[in-house]
């Protein structure tokens with residue numbers, strides 16, 4: 001039996017119908033492991049996203065390494081609901097995996113917030129080292145008991161502010177600006193430390209909210225900015241690079257427990273390797289995304305990030321309250337060059 005109990009609260013009726021059809025087709029958590037087991041994987045970005053491509057490569061390698069016993073069935077574009085809904089589906093076992101942004105997992109263990117602190121990573125290479133070093137393994141295992149486990153982390157680059165009207169080059173420019181952030185306390189606080197006002201909202205609503213003037217802009221990486229054509233409504237991209245929020249590949253706990261030990265080890269190993277692949281794909285895709293945005297009228301402005309960093313220092317200290325958070329912060333900083 002499939003457990004469809006966690007209703008998809010935030011998505012449209014059409015999306016709900018599509019999701020229900022997908023969930024009812026093929027095998028679920030209780031299917032007998034004969035033939036190929038397809039691991040339904042929810043993804044909220046498009047097929048162009050380097051994370052999607054890394055998942056495809058992970059699936060191919062897993063299928064070949066397990067002689068066809070396992071492969072992924074990836075559902076992009078929020079087809080299975082937004083990240084909050086997909087995490088619930090993973091917890092219940094209705095699907096096996098999802099990619100969700102780190103702030104969603106902070107609700108289960110506050111220590112995760114260290115992975116999305118403003119300016120905690122110096123650059124992409126530093127973040128890559130942190131994600132591939134094994135330093136996060138015990139943190140990732142800490143959600144066991146809640147229905148899911150974090151398998152690995154993917155980069156979503158550095159987030160910067162983009163607006164309509166004019167570029168934002170200093171905290172003073174940010175004053176009075178309503179900027180969309182992900183649905184998380186940390187992200188709201190981060191926007192205020194930068195001088196503006198953070199408005200929490202799901203990704204799917206951002207374009208029209210800017211268009212209708214509910215927002216002055218948003219903050220995200222260049223790839224999502226270009227892919228969702230947000231340059232059309234907020235053409236001034238200011239490289240504040242204020243935070244590098246991890247995206248996490250999460251898997252249902254029962255599915256992992258039921259896997260044959262050898263297959264589980266292969267699954268874990270190949271998932272971890274997909275992180276390295278994903279960083280490389282991200283790096284290659286960045287210039288193209290910038291160019292697409294520019295070709296469509298976006299202006300990119302370099303920003304002196306020091307004044308933003310200074311203003312965010314108190315937030316950084318306020319975020320490090322438990323000994324575990326402090327230790328994790330130190331571990332991450334030690335991996336900086």
Ligand code: GCU
Pocket residue numbers: 044045083100101156182202203220221224247
């Ligand atoms: C990035 C990130 C997603 C997240 C999105 C957002 O694109 O990769 O996981 O959902 O930002 O701002 O909501």
